[in-house]
Amino acid sequence: MRLLAVGDVCGVSGCEEIRRMLPKIKREKGIDVCIVNGENSAEGNGITPYSADFLFACGADIITGGNHSLRRKEVFPLLDNNEFLLRPDNLADAEYGKGYCLADFGSFSVAVINLSGKIYLEKLNAENPFLRADELIERAKNDCANIIAVDFHAEATSEKRALGIYLDGRISAFFGTHTHVQTADEQILPHGTGYITDLGMTGPKNSVLGVKSEIIINRLKSNDFSKFEAADGECILNACIFDIDKNTGKTVGIERLYI
16 A cells, blocks of 8 residues: 655645645545644644645644644634644643544554654653654554554654664554654665655745744844744645555555645
C-alpha cells in the first residue's frame, strides 16, 4: 500500500493548495492512505472545525496535530468526537482529544500515533515521547494493526532522529513535523521503518515558515512583536510517500515530494 504524509498546512493559502493538489497527487501516485498535519490550517494558527472539515473533504483520511492543536477552543468538541482528528497524545495538560487512532481500510488497517517532542517545547509540558510511543505501539499491536505510522511533532532534529531509530522495526513509517523546513534525509532504516526527519510544510513559498517575512525579520532584528500575518503568493506542498508491505508492515520504498 502507499501512504502519503503531508507536511504542516499553513492557513488559508495552504488549505487552498491542498484543495488544488491533493486529489491529483492521490490519483496520479495511487495513494491508499493520506495523513495530513493540520495544526496550522486555520488562519492565525491552530485548527478549527471548518479547516479540519476542509482537509477531510480534500482527501485527508487522518489529520494529525502539534503544539497549536489546542489553540482554538471551538475545535475541542471535534477533537473528542472525531476519532481521525488527532493531537499529540503525550500533552500532559490536555483535556480534549487523543493522539492515537485505528483506521480500517478493508484489506489492511493503519494505526496512527501523534506525539510531541520535549526539546525547545518546554511550555507544552509534554510527557516522555519514548515511553508513550512504547505504550501506543503495544496498543496498536493489540488492535491487530497491519501498519503503524508515527507523526512526531518536534523542534530538535536530534530528538526526531533518536526516536525514529528507537522505533525502527517496530513501526512502518516515521515522519517528523513542526519545523516547516523539509529535510532531504528520507530513507528506510535498517529494520524496515521508513523515515524522514521533517516533512516540511504546505503553504506560501516566499515566507518564513508561512508567515510574512518582514514580520519575522522585524521581530528578530528589532524586537518588534507585531501580530503574525500569513504570507500569500505561490505555494509549495511538501510530503513523503511510503510504500509499505501490507503483510510485514515494513517500508519497501520511499519518495519525498516537494511540489
